Amino acid sequence: xxxxxxxxxxxxxxxxxxxxxxxxxxxxxxxxxxxxxxxxxxxxxxxxxxxxxxxxxxxxxxxxxxxxxxxxxxxxxxxxxxxxxxxxxxxxxxxxxxxxxxxxxxxxxxxxxxxxxxxxxxxxxxxxxxxxxxxxxxxxxxxxxxxxxxxxxxxxxxxxxxxxxxxxxxxxxxxxxxxxxxxxxxxxxxxxxxxxxxxxxxxxxxxxxxxxxxxxxxxxxxxxxxxxxxxxxxxxxxxxxxxxxxxxxxxxxxxxxxxxxxxxxxxxxxxxxxxxxxxxxxxxxxxxxxxxxxxxxxxxxxxxxxxxxxxxxxxxxxxxxxxxxxxxxxxxxxxxxxxxxxxxxxxxxxxxxxxxxxxxxxxxxxxxxxxxxxxxxxxxxxxxxxxxxxxxxxxxxxxxxxxxxxxxxxxxxxxxxxxxxxxxxxxxxxxxxxxxxxxxxxxxxxxxxxxxxxxxxxxxxxxxxxxxxxxxxxxxxxxxxxxxxxxxxxxxxxxxxxxxxxxxxxxxxxxxxxxxxxxxxxxxxxxxxxxxxxxxxxxxxxxxxxxxxxxxxxxxxxxxxxxxxxxxxxxxxxxxxxxxxxxxxxxxxxxxxxxxxxxxxxxxxxxxxxxxxxxxxxxxxxxxxxxxxxxxxxx
Ligand code: WT7
Numbered sequence: 001x002x003x004x005x006x007x008x009x010x011x012x013x014x015x016x017x018x019x020x021x022x023x024x025x026x027x028x029x030x031x032x033x034x035x036x037x038x039x040x041x042x043x044x045x046x047x048x049x050x051x052x053x054x055x056x057x058x059x060x061x062x063x064x065x066x067x068x069x070x071x072x073x074x075x076x077x078x079x080x081x082x083x084x085x086x087x088x089x090x091x092x093x094x095x096x097x098x099x100x101x102x103x104x105x106x107x108x109x110x111x112x113x114x115x116x117x118x119x120x121x122x123x124x125x126x127x128x129x130x131x132x133x134x135x136x137x138x139x140x141x142x143x144x145x146x147x148x149x150x151x152x153x154x155x156x157x158x159x160x161x162x163x164x165x166x167x168x169x170x171x172x173x174x175x176x177x178x179x180x181x182x183x184x185x186x187x188x189x190x191x192x193x194x195x196x197x198x199x200x201x202x203x204x205x206x207x208x209x210x211x212x213x214x215x216x217x218x219x220x221x222x223x224x225x226x227x228x229x230x231x232x233x234x235x236x237x238x239x240x241x242x243x244x245x246x247x248x249x250x251x252x253x254x255x256x257x258x259x260x261x262x263x264x265x266x267x268x269x270x271x272x273x274x275x276x277x278x279x280x281x282x283x284x285x286x287x288x289x290x291x292x293x294x295x296x297x298x299x300x301x302x303x304x305x306x307x308x309x310x311x312x313x314x315x316x317x318x319x320x321x322x323x324x325x326x327x328x329x330x331x332x333x334x335x336x337x338x339x340x341x342x343x344x345x346x347x348x349x350x351x352x353x354x355x356x357x358x359x360x361x362x363x364x365x366x367x368x369x370x371x372x373x374x375x376x377x378x379x380x381x382x383x384x385x386x387x388x389x390x391x392x393x394x395x396x397x398x399x400x401x402x403x404x405x406x407x408x409x410x411x412x413x414x415x416x417x418x419x420x421x422x423x424x425x426x427x428x429x430x431x432x433x434x435x436x437x438x439x440x441x442x443x444x445x446x447x448x449x450x451x452x453x454x455x456x457x458x459x460x461x462x463x464x465x466x467x468x469x470x471x472x473x474x475x476x477x478x479x480x481x482x483x484x485x486x487x488x489x490x491x492x493x494x495x496x497x498x499x500x501x502x503x504x505x506x507x508x509x510x511x512x513x514x515x516x517x518x519x520x521x522x523x524x525x526x527x528x529x530x531x532x533x534x535x536x537x538x539x540x541x542x543x544x545x546x547x548x549x550x551x552x553x554x555x556x557x558x559x560x561x562x563x564x565x566x567x568x569x570x571x572x573x574x575x576x577x578x579x580x581x582x583x584x585x586x587x588x589x590x591x592x593x594x595x596x597x598x599x600x601x602x603x604x605x606x607x608x609x610x611x612x613x614x615x616x617x618x619x620x621x622x623x624x625x626x627x628x629x630x631x632x633x634x635x
Contacts, residue, residue, distance in 0.1 A: 004034055006277050006428070009415050019429040020455075026429065027056070027458060031269050035308075036071050037062050038238050041265075047456045049483065052476045055242050056266035056458045063236035064245060064268045065142045068307035069105060070236070072098045080312045083286065084131050085331055087178035087318035093335070096131060098310070101138075104131075104227075106234035108139035111226045115202045117170055119144030119237055122247065124168040124200075126159060126190060128152045128177030129317045132206045132223070133293050134303050136172045141245060144237040148247040148259070151294025152177055152184075154577045156192035158257075162249050166259050166465050167199045172223075176209035180322035187213040194219075241265035247465050248296055250402040251506060251515035252474060259465030260402050266458030267300075268308060270406040274427060275305030278396055278407050279339040279368050280414060288314035289341040289370070290328065295512075296402040297372055300459075301341060305406070320346050326357035329388075333361040340388075341370030343511035344380050348541045351383040358387050366393045368413045372400070373511030374543045375499055381420040399423040399499050401485060402513070403475065405459030408432075409497050422496045431455040434491060435479050448490035450503055452482040505601065507536035507544050512579050514546070516601070519582075522575035523548065523568050528556025533591050533599045534582070537608035545583035547608035549630065551590055561587055584608070584635045590626040592618065607631055 003015045003026070019026040024044040032040070042059030072079070077099040084094040096104070117123060123145045127133040133149070140147040150162050152174075163171065171194070177184045187205060191214060194200055203220045205213070215222075239245075245264045249257040281287060287306055291297035293315075306313035314335060320328050328350065332340060350357075369389050376384070376397050385395050395418055398410035408430050409423040410416075416424050426432050434442045434449035442449045453460075460483065464471040478484040488500040502508065505516045516534045523532040532550045539545035550568065552559075569581045592600045606615055607630055618624045 002033055003428075004030060004273065004276060006412055006415055012412060012415050012425070012428075016426070016428055020431060023429060023455065027269065030273055031057060031265070034272065035062070035067050035269065041241060045456065049456075049476050049481045052472055054456045054460055054462055056456075057241040057269075060241040060265050061238050062241065062265060062268075063142065063239055064264055064304065064308075065105060065138050066236050067268060067272075068138065068304060069098060069102050072310045073102060076310045079310070081307060082131060082134055083312055083314045083335060085314060085316045085318070085335070087180070087322065089323060089327070089330065094131065101135070103232040104135050105138045105142055106232050107227045107230040108135050109142040109234040110230040111204070111223070112139055112143055112145060112170070113234075114226070114230070115170065115204070115221075117143065117145050120146065121170070122146045122148055122166045122168040124159075124163050124171045125149045126152055126171060126173045126186065127206060128174055128184075128186065128208065129292055129315060130174065130206065130208055131315065132172075132174070134315060137246075137293065137299075137303055142234060142236055144239050144243065146244045146246055148249070149294050149299070150249070151292055152186060153292075153294070153579060155574050156189045157575045158577055159189065160193035160196045161256060162259070163193065163197045163200060165249075165256065166247050168197075169199060170202045170204065171200055172204045172206070174206040174208045175213045176211045178209060178317060180319045183209050183211065185211065185213075187211075191216070239264050242462070246299065248299060248402055250296075251513050251518065255470075255517060257515075257518070258467075258470065258474070260461040261463045261465050262405050262459065263462050266460075267405050268304065270457060270459035271300040271305035272308035274406045275301060275311070276309050277412050278398060278410050278427070279341070279370065280412070281306070281309055281311055281339065283310070284312075285338040285367075286312050286314065286335050286365070287339040287341075288316070288331070288335070288337045290316060290320070290346065291341070291343070291372075296405070297341075300406055320350060324357065325350055325353040326360055329358050329361040329363060332363050332366060336365040338365055339368040339370065340366055341372065343373040344371055344376040345374070345510040345541060345543055347371070347376070347380045347384050348543075351380060351387075352541065355387050363388065363390070368396060369393045370396045370398055372398045374508045375501060376421060378420050385420075394418050397421070397423045399487075399497070403461045404457070405461060406457075408453070408457075409499075419496055422492070422498045424496045426497070429457050432489075432497065433482060434489060435482070439479055445491050445493050445495055448500070449488070450479070451485045451487045451489040451497075451499070452479050453485065454482050507534070507546065509536070509544055509546060509579065510542045514576075514580055518576060519546070519548075519572060519580050522572045522580075523550060525575070526564075526568055526571055528552050528559055528564060529568070530556075531591060533601055533604055535601055535605040535608050537584070537605070539583065546580070547584045547586070547604075547635075548582040549586050549588050549591055549604055551588055586630070586633060586635050588626070588630050588633065590623055592624075592627050592630070593622045595620070595622050597622070603627060604630070607634055
């Protein structure tokens with residue numbers, strides 16, 4: 001019996017139990033029946049969370065692009081693989097068939113090879129949401145180059161940090177990008193970044209906005225002429241199951257961004273399997289995930305998962321607010337979208353603009369509504385369910401992470417009864433555990449604790465690029481023999497999970513994972529700043545927004561505070577990107593500290609959230625008097 005497509009709740013429980021009792025047999029069957037391999041594995045799983053070391057399908061040989069493209073040619077050659085919807089609603093949408101995708105990926109792969117890229121080389125992709133982004137990603141995979149996609153909203157400093165961390169040999173970019181009625185000078189950002197990246201030999205530039213840009217002799221090349229003269233055939237490089245497929249950076253609570261490494265076979269199997277089930281994708285459905293390919297959501301559920309299932313996946317270049325806040329619904333109507341996957345922050349932003357812009361469009365094609373990136377609050381859940389879904393399209397509130405590669409806890413639509421704000425049940429093969437602070441597992445229902453996973457699943461990240469020690473410390477040291485997610489969660493009386501939010505210093509702003517440390521580092525670069533601390537506070541659209549407490553050096557105190565605030569936000573924009581700007585900045589004479597000198601962010605978080613009644617005991621602080629003062633001047 002094939003367990004590939006779960007269709008009712010009983011079947012879910014049955015398959016789930018099997019996946020837990022005999023994980024190796026279970027995943028072996030899925031891998032065997034639904035993918036093409038150059039050679040099958042010798043061993044399904046080898047793991048040791050104490051090292052940590054995780055290997056799936058060892059000995060197997062494959063190329064993920066043969067699974068995502070080649071194998072569909074015979075039966076789906078003319079089917080649309082990627083449906084590109086441009087920023088400008090008046091520009092024609094582009095349907096890229098599987099056959100065309102095959103040719104374009106091969107041409108791109110040949111260009112990479114002609115420019116010296118070999119298996120194992122790292123290629124940084126800093127491209128807006130245009131077809132070239134997906135195609136470049138797949139072209140790397142075709143020849144075994146490790147792609148490192150950097151979200152094209154990151155600043156030049158953030159870009160150069162990521163390029164240098166993984167020694168990228170090449171950068172693929174565009175002359176610029178469209179975003180609503182603005183254009184962004186991407187190539188200029190790349191030029192700035194490369195001032196401090198000596199590893200980059202070649203920059204390939206796609207033409208998108210036709211701007212007049214600087215091309216550095218010997219380094220920069222226009223992409224299109226190279227593609228035009230490249231062959232449409234490119235043999236796929238045969239990869240080992242555990243060869244790295246890509247690196248994707250995510251913020252940590254401290255230090256520089258972590259380059260999460262995902263490998264080939266397990267990632268493919270898990271993203272394909274979750275895509276099929278979590279979205280109940282059926283042949284001829286049109287699926288749309290609004291994320292950017294620069295995030296894991298886009299990697300797994302715009303590119304690899306959908307294509308591995310021969311799906312039609314929409315790639316949208318623009319913004320939900322352009323030309324107005326009805327754009328998403330306009331696109332759903334236009335392309336008859338069946339599965340729609342977005343973030344709570346987008347839902348809240350759209351809900352602010354009433355229901356007219358939704359009601360204006362025919363949304364009857366919708367069958368599944370997905371949510372990802374942060375907890376979805378009750379109000380947003382109901383708006384999504386009632387106004388967008390008209391109560392007939394189940395919401396899948398899917399919890400997962402860059403590190404997990406694929407969806408971990410989610411309802412399966414039409415299978416799992418939904419419950420507002422609950423991600424509900426673990427996906428097939430996933431074994432969550434809730435832990436108390438002393439390291440004991442909380443058994444049974446109606447408990448709340450720290451969310452861990454106690455058994456490997458195929459798409460777990462295998463390491464942090466260049467820093468296995470940090471991988472071990474971050475994910476496998478808090479609780480013995482368990483992967484620690486950094487999130488808190490509760491399990492209700494029927495075993496449904498609700499994610500309660502981060503328990504570390506990561507703040508999720510508009511669904512973007514931001515570490516406090518890099519933002520504080522950026523602020524502290526300002527010559528007038530002595531010290532700073534960033535916390536999150538509730539925000540009706542962004543979920544959380546950033547509140548910064550800043551103490552100034554004596555020389556800085558006489559300066560105009562409004563100007564200083566602007567300068568601080570400019571610095572953050574330059575160092576990280578506009579997404580990390582502070583909503584509120586309070587200048588204070590000091591920051592509450594423990595006797596060992598650690599900033600008590602817990603107290604600052606409560607003040608920023610107006611939660612003044614339970615600040616806890618402040619008397620043990622080094623400087624308890626500062627708390628009163630901060631409260632008095634609170635914004
Ligand atoms: C963190 C991971 C996974 C793709 C996007 C984010 C939070 C994610 C949910 C959800 C509550 C969620 C968690 C997680 N998160 N999905 N459905 N409910 N919280 O990937 O940038 O790696 O962030 O996002 O806190 O740890 P990411």
